[in-house]
Amino acid sequence: xxxxxxxxxxxxxxxxxxxxxxxxxxxxxxxxxxxxxxxxxxxxxxxxxxxxxxxxxxxxxxxxxxxxxxxxxxxxxxxxxxxxxxxxxxxxxxxxxxxxxxxxxxxxxxxxxxxxxxxxxxxxxxxxxxxxxxxxxxxxxxxxxxxxxxxxxxxxxxxxxxxxxxxxxxxxxxxxxxxxxxxxxxxxxxxxxxxxxxxxxxxxxxxxxxxxxxxxxxxxxxxxxxxxxxxxxxxxxxxxxxxxxxxxxxxxxxxxxxxxxxxxxxxxxxxxxxxxxxxxxxxxxxxxxxxxxxxxxxxxxxxxxxxxxxxxxxxxxxxxxxxxxxxxxxxxxxxxxxxxxxxxxxxxxxxxxxxxxxxxxxxxxxxxxxxxxxxxxxxxxxxxxxxxxxxxxxxxxxxxxxxxxxxxxxxxxxxxxxxxxxxxxxxxxxxxxxxxxxxxxxxxxxxxxxxxxxxxxxxxxxxxxxxxxxxxxxxxxxxxxxxxxxxxxxxxxxxxxxxxxxxxxxxxxxxxxxxxxxxxxxxxxxxxxxxxxxxxxxxxxxxxxxxxxxxxxxxxxxxxxxxxxxxxxxxxxxxxxxxxxxxxxxxxxxxxxxxxxxxxxxxxxxxxxxxxxxxxxxxxxxxxxxxxxxxxxxxxxxxxxxxxxxxxxxxxxxxxxxxxxxxxxxxxxxxxxxxxxxxxxxxxxxxxxxxxxxxxxxxxxxxxxxxxxxxxxxxxxxxx
Amino acid sequence: xxxxxxxxxxxxxxxxxxxxxxxxxxxxxxxxxxxxxxxxxxxxxxxxxxxxxxxxxxxxxxxxxxxxxxxxxxxxxxxxxxxxxxxxxxxxxxxxxxxxxxxxxxxxxxxxxxxxxxxxxxxxxxxxxxxxxxxxxxxxxxxxxxxxxxxxxxxxxx
Numbered sequence: 001x002x003x004x005x006x007x008x009x010x011x012x013x014x015x016x017x018x019x020x021x022x023x024x025x026x027x028x029x030x031x032x033x034x035x036x037x038x039x040x041x042x043x044x045x046x047x048x049x050x051x052x053x054x055x056x057x058x059x060x061x062x063x064x065x066x067x068x069x070x071x072x073x074x075x076x077x078x079x080x081x082x083x084x085x086x087x088x089x090x091x092x093x094x095x096x097x098x099x100x101x102x103x104x105x106x107x108x109x110x111x112x113x114x115x116x117x118x119x120x121x122x123x124x125x126x127x128x129x130x131x132x133x134x135x136x137x138x139x140x141x142x143x144x145x146x147x148x149x150x151x152x153x154x155x156x157x158x159x160x161x162x163x164x165x166x167x168x169x170x171x172x173x174x175x176x177x178x179x180x181x182x183x184x185x186x187x188x189x190x191x192x193x194x195x196x197x198x199x200x201x202x203x204x205x206x207x208x209x210x211x212x213x214x215x216x217x218x219x220x221x222x223x224x225x226x227x228x229x230x231x232x233x234x235x236x237x238x239x240x241x242x243x244x245x246x247x248x249x250x251x252x253x254x255x256x257x258x259x260x261x262x263x264x265x266x267x268x269x270x271x272x273x274x275x276x277x278x279x280x281x282x283x284x285x286x287x288x289x290x291x292x293x294x295x296x297x298x299x300x301x302x303x304x305x306x307x308x309x310x311x312x313x314x315x316x317x318x319x320x321x322x323x324x325x326x327x328x329x330x331x332x333x334x335x336x337x338x339x340x341x342x343x344x345x346x347x348x349x350x351x352x353x354x355x356x357x358x359x360x361x362x363x364x365x366x367x368x369x370x371x372x373x374x375x376x377x378x379x380x381x382x383x384x385x386x387x388x389x390x391x392x393x394x395x396x397x398x399x400x401x402x403x404x405x406x407x408x409x410x411x412x413x414x415x416x417x418x419x420x421x422x423x424x425x426x427x428x429x430x431x432x433x434x435x436x437x438x439x440x441x442x443x444x445x446x447x448x449x450x451x452x453x454x455x456x457x458x459x460x461x462x463x464x465x466x467x468x469x470x471x472x473x474x475x476x477x478x479x480x481x482x483x484x485x486x487x488x489x490x491x492x493x494x495x496x497x498x499x500x501x502x503x504x505x506x507x508x509x510x511x512x513x514x515x516x517x518x519x520x521x522x523x524x525x526x527x528x529x530x531x532x533x534x535x536x537x538x539x540x541x542x543x544x545x546x547x548x549x550x551x552x553x554x555x556x557x558x559x560x561x562x563x564x565x566x567x568x569x570x571x572x573x574x575x576x577x578x579x580x581x582x583x584x585x586x587x588x589x590x591x592x593x594x595x596x597x598x599x600x601x602x603x604x605x606x607x608x609x610x611x612x613x614x615x616x617x618x619x620x621x622x623x624x625x626x627x628x629x630x631x632x633x634x635x636x637x638x639x640x641x642x643x644x645x646x647x648x649x650x651x652x653x654x655x656x657x658x659x660x661x662x663x664x665x666x667x668x669x670x671x672x673x674x675x676x677x678x679x680x681x682x683x684x685x686x687x688x689x690x691x692x693x694x695x696x697x698x699x700x701x702x703x704x705x706x707x708x709x710x711x712x713x714x715x716x717x718x719x720x
Numbered sequence: 721x722x723x724x725x726x727x728x729x730x731x732x733x734x735x736x737x738x739x740x741x742x743x744x745x746x747x748x749x750x751x752x753x754x755x756x757x758x759x760x761x762x763x764x765x766x767x768x769x770x771x772x773x774x775x776x777x778x779x780x781x782x783x784x785x786x787x788x789x790x791x792x793x794x795x796x797x798x799x800x801x802x803x804x805x806x807x808x809x810x811x812x813x814x815x816x817x818x819x820x821x822x823x824x825x826x827x828x829x830x831x832x833x834x835x836x837x838x839x840x841x842x843x844x845x846x847x848x849x850x851x852x853x854x855x856x857x858x859x860x861x862x863x864x865x866x867x868x869x870x871x872x873x874x875x876x877x878x
Binding site: 206398665 | 764794855
């Protein structure tokens with residue numbers, strides 16, 4: 001029997017911060033920019049480097065480095081926009097470069113946890129402000145005037161009394177010799193000229209005419225192509241392969257066994273290397289590989305589901321919780337089930353590697369430059385400073401491109417063939433090989449008192465834990481079932497203040513399937529279970545779901561969010577003909593509430609009419625990018641709720657392409673309205689927090705309309 | 721390998737290619753125009769959409785041997801300065817996020833508006849249903865198509 005502890009706030013923070021890596025968001029600005037993908041060969045184009053992020057040439061042209069990956073979330077804008085605000089330059093005149101991985105210069109560069117703005121804004125504002133002060137300092141000395149008489153504007157330092165001006169280009173070389181001042185006073189939010197404004201993204205002009213360079217678009221002179229037949233049961237070893245027909249294809253150069261590190265395991269494949277992508281693809285079609293699939297299970301989805309259902313019982317009763325639950329006036333128990341999912345970025349995985357002697361250079365859609373640099377260094381035995389990781393635009397990331405397996409595989413192939421090589425994953429490779437979002441099942445129990453307050457709440461999670469893949473091969477026994485060991489990511493934290501007896505526990509799934517983070521990791525499943533169950537308890541208490549949440553979220557930010565959500569949706573005046581559902585989740589520093597409205601159409605089928613979203617991300621950079629991220633999060637959440645799931649049969653993923661793994665399309669898209677809370681809170685996440693509330697708000701709306709409670713995702717909306 | 725003469729964006733190209741090679745790979749790998757994207761290879765996502773004699777086709781599933789003498793337009797041929805009404809509307813509505821599918825989205829939208837300059841919501845649904853956007857830019861795509869339509873003359877541009 002396990003001992004259950006009451007959850008403390010500290011414990012909550014500790015537990016929720018363990019839930020893994022994810023995505024991001026940022027903000028942006030308008031204008032035409034000459035964009036190049038920077039690599040180690042082109043720093044001279046930038047002029048004099050004033051600070052790590054800022055270079056200015058003699059003509060005054062400013063280059064700002066974005067050291068974060070751009071995968072749609074808008075950091076390509078957010079990073080320069082924050083710096084430009086304090087630097088006092090107009091972003092229209094700024095050239096933006098992607099920085100290669102360089103943790104010494106830029107600090108950590110991972111795209112995860114919706115962290116680009118919230119994790120960096122104070123430092124980046126300071127970078128811009130320090131650079132500005134250095135430029136003002138040089139001008140002041142040249143004019144021999146008081147610093148207080150000078151200010152910076154639009155790339156010039158101006159002497160207020162005389163109106164004299166000096167452009168940054170004339171000051172930068174001398175300014176670069178100064179020591180950057182520390183702790184420069186930053187502008188007040190009211191004084192911002194570009195932060196907080198819905199300025200147009202500078203990457204968009206490149207993304208509407210074919211000039212934005214994604215990983216697959218990058219080519220190197222003398223580059224070969226590789227496609228890889230990888231073990232369809234993930235952990236199979238190459239027993240033998242027959243490449244006689246492959247080698248007969250004109251253009252095929254070599255066929256070789258290759259590995260790639262997926263957490264603690266080495267997964268195997270056979271690479272077909274050719275002088276064209278077409279030849280490599282043709283060669284692979286006629287390649288015959290025999291796999292050794294011994295030593296690990298080959299589960300199907302039903303076996304995984306049965307295991308998770310059994311596992312939910314494993315933590316056993318917890319005496320403290322049971323006592324509180326027993327005393328409740330009304331009680332409810334429910335199990336929620338969510339499936340495995342593929343990331344399915346529109347740009348399938350790909351990577352160019354060029355390994356020479358003691359050097360590696362990588363180009364690709366890279367979400368995690370530092371980790372990939374360090375991982376390659378360690379695995380290939382090459383010093384980190386000799387590993388160059390260049391980022392292109394990413395055609396989606398969602399967590400998948402933060403993983404170092406595909407660059408590792410590319411580097412091994414390049415080393416073996418002694419040439420630069422682009423490894424291209426087909427859609428089928430990308431979709432069927434994972435790592436996947438793990439399926440997660442939740443057993444929820446709750447009891448309310450005679451005033452309708454939750455007295456006891458328990459959630460047990462059965463899932464494949466994201467971190468356990470690090471164990472040695474073949475695959476680990478999960479850590480033992482227990483309490484205080486699950487993840488609460490997604491649940492609004494004030495619930496834990498309001499509910500006297502809260503218990504949470506977890507049980508790991510034993511499975512050979514590789515899993516990893518997916519946009520809003522854990523929150524995207526735990527939020528569904530948690531906010532569906534809270535809704536069920538509201539109905540059990542006979543209370544309005546909005547009022548019920550209000551009395552269980554004793555926190556001013558949440559109260560303000562609820563008030564605003566109620567006002568913008570006209571919640572109280574909703575009619576009987578539509579079903580309305582509300583859900584609120586908190587993850588990665590962002591709080592988001594959705595109201596989903598469903599109706600029954602004349603043909604008898606349900607339709608999602610409208611989604612109203614309200615996000616509280618505190619201090620922010622660009623409201624239009626926030627709206628775009630929340631819109632996109634809703635549609636991605638809709639896909640996971642009613643369109644697709646990755647299922648397994650005999651140890652292999654069943655769905656391999658968009659013909660069966662159905663994406664939301666134009667006709668699935670409801671009207672979406674996104675609102676942003678205005679407050680003085682610190683910057684929070686934006687790229688992920690908009691996703692988790694969708695599924696529970698939808699299911700709560702369906703219950704409101706039909707009385708039918710949906711506890712398993714995905715479901716077919718037309719069959720409800 | 722047979723030799724094909726292709727007209728792409730008004731320019732002539734001569735390529736040696738397998739007869740079965742999809743037009744997508746000819747455009748990207750042999751001609752070197754990389755704005756047209758690979759997304760699924762089975763005509764399910766629309767990222768590879770180009771125009772063949774003005775009509776949208778999924779180039780990933782269209783063999784080069786079937787092109788014959790029909791002129792091809794890719795995203796690079798829509799305009800050289802983002803001045804096409806659809807491109808302008810895409811900027812005004814700030815449509816792209818990651819941007820990977822947007823070449824295909826724009827090619828489908830341009831073809832729709834050429835045939836039907838003032839489409840209804842149902843027309844937009846029908847024309848755009850074959851294009852997947854994983855970032856979920858559909859609401860903005862719809863708005864951008866309507867915005868572009870509002871700038872077009874009332875008569876059919878054919």
